[in-house]
Amino acid sequence: MSLLEVQNLHTRFPTPRGTVDAVNEVDLRIESGEIVGLVGESGSGKSVLADTIMGIVEEPGEIAGGDIRLHGDSLLDLPESERRKIRGGSISMVFQDPMNSLNPTLTVGEQIAEMVRLHQPVGESIRLPAELKRKLIGSAKNSEAWRKAIEMLESVEIPEPESRATDFPHEFSGGMRQRAMIAMALAAEPDLLICDEPTTALDVTIQAQILDELRDLKDAFDTAILLITHDLAVVAEVCDRVNVMYAGQIVERAETNELFRNPQHPYTQGLIASTPRLDAPTEALQPIEGNVPDLIDIQFACHFAPRCPEATRECYEIKPDFRPVGESAENGTQTDENHVAACLRRGSQEERI
Numbered sequence: 001m002s003l004l005e006v007q008n009l010h011t012r013f014p015t016p017r018g019t020v021d022a023v024n025e026v027d028l029r030i031e032s033g034e035i036v037g038l039v040g041e042s043g044s045g046k047s048v049l050a051d052t053i054m055g056i057v058e059e060p061g062e063i064a065g066g067d068i069r070l071h072g073d074s075l076l077d078l079p080e081s082e083r084r085k086i087r088g089g090s091i092s093m094v095f096q097d098p099m100n101s102l103n104p105t106l107t108v109g110e111q112i113a114e115m116v117r118l119h120q121p122v123g124e125s126i127r128l129p130a131e132l133k134r135k136l137i138g139s140a141k142n143s144e145a146w147r148k149a150i151e152m153l154e155s156v157e158i159p160e161p162e163s164r165a166t167d168f169p170h171e172f173s174g175g176m177r178q179r180a181m182i183a184m185a186l187a188a189e190p191d192l193l194i195c196d197e198p199t200t201a202l203d204v205t206i207q208a209q210i211l212d213e214l215r216d217l218k219d220a221f222d223t224a225i226l227l228i229t230h231d232l233a234v235v236a237e238v239c240d241r242v243n244v245m246y247a248g249q250i251v252e253r254a255e256t257n258e259l260f261r262n263p264q265h266p267y268t269q270g271l272i273a274s275t276p277r278l279d280a281p282t283e284a285l286q287p288i289e290g291n292v293p294d295l296i297d298i299q300f301a302c303h304f305a306p307r308c309p310e311a312t313r314e315c316y317e318i319k320p321d322f323r324p325v326g327e328s329a330e331n332g333t334q335t336d337e338n339h340v341a342a343c344l345r346r347g348s349q350e351e352r353i
């Protein structure tokens with residue numbers, strides 16, 4: 001049984017102009033302890049997918065269909081009170097801008113300790129005013145929770161964690177705040193950590209450090225990570241497997257090395273061709289022409305067809321199912337379930353159009 005299994009998920013937002021199908025017919029699987037990438041251009045639905053898994057899609061947004069299973073149990077059947085326990089418990093999330101998620105009135109140590117305490121089996125999940133929280137937690141500086149908070153700060157490599165724990169979020173640099181967020185998310189000992197563009201706002205060196213740490217932390221805590229980014233270099237650096245998302249749908253999935261060695265979907269190929277390469281920085285980049293379509297009322301069967309250099313009339317009319325692609329599928333020797341793409345022009349000869 002997979003840790004997380006998303007099946008045929010559909011999340012939509014009614015708007016005055018029509019319904020935005022931000023996530024449509026999406027399947028996603030994450031096994032314990034692996035880092036799975038979700039990559040795609042801006043507006044492809046990555047964050048909405050993450051929010052849907054986390055259970056934080058705001059009204060009038062709604063889940064119109066499909067299922068999300070954690071350890072085999074459907075999350076969509078749960079009442080909100082149970083859902084809240086999972087959020088920040090089994091599933092935690094780190095956002096692009098930690099300032100929005102950290103409480104400016106509590107020290108970093110207090111916030112992590114609070115998370116530790118809430119997560120302890122006896123600790124009940126009650127919402128307290130900041131002042132009261134401070135009293136409770138502050139009076140327990142030598143408590144188990146506080147010690148654990150310091151340990152967590154240490155594990156995300158905050159220097160002098162004991163003294164930094166008493167700083168407020170605004171006293172931290174951007175990179176340190178992001179680390180503190182990761183520490184806080186991990187304090188709940190989640191099975192799954194969702195990171196939505198966790199390093200995009202940071203400079204390149206700090207990005208690299210944090211990504212390195214994520215990988216180490218995954219090993220130390222055996223937490224599975226869903227890493228969302230539009231940066232392929234980030235994916236190549238840390239992910240075990242990758243899902244490529246375009247206009248509300250997953251179009252290709254493969255192990256990371258396989259995806260970069262042998263990209264199959266024309267969108268993935270375009271994405272890779274438009275990304276600067278570390279090993280050949282001077283090579284001319286070829287941007288994908290056009291933009292992600294408006295996700296209201298898409299009329300064409302393959303969402304990528306209007307931008308696709310290989311599209312034929314069928315691509316507008318016949319919905320592409322996932323097909324095994326990649327070398328083993330190519331030889332016809334075996335089906336390679338680990339590498340699939342949703343394109344009519346790919347797959348074995350019989351399937352191709």
Ligand SMILES: Nc1ncnc2c1ncn2[C@@H]1O[C@H](COP(=O)(O)OP(=O)(O)OP(=O)(O)O)[C@@H](O)[C@H]1O
Pocket residue numbers: 013015020022040041042043044045046047048049061230295
């Ligand atoms: N609350 C909302 N109401 C209406 N449309 C929304 C809402 N939230 C998201 N959308 C739409 O859903 C689509 C997917 O957005 P999403 O934020 O998931 O993209 P993304 O892949 O995360 O992009 P980025 O890389 O820029 O973060 C976009 O067209 C967006 O306009």
Ligand code: NI
Pocket residue numbers: 046047048196
């Ligand atoms: Ni996003």
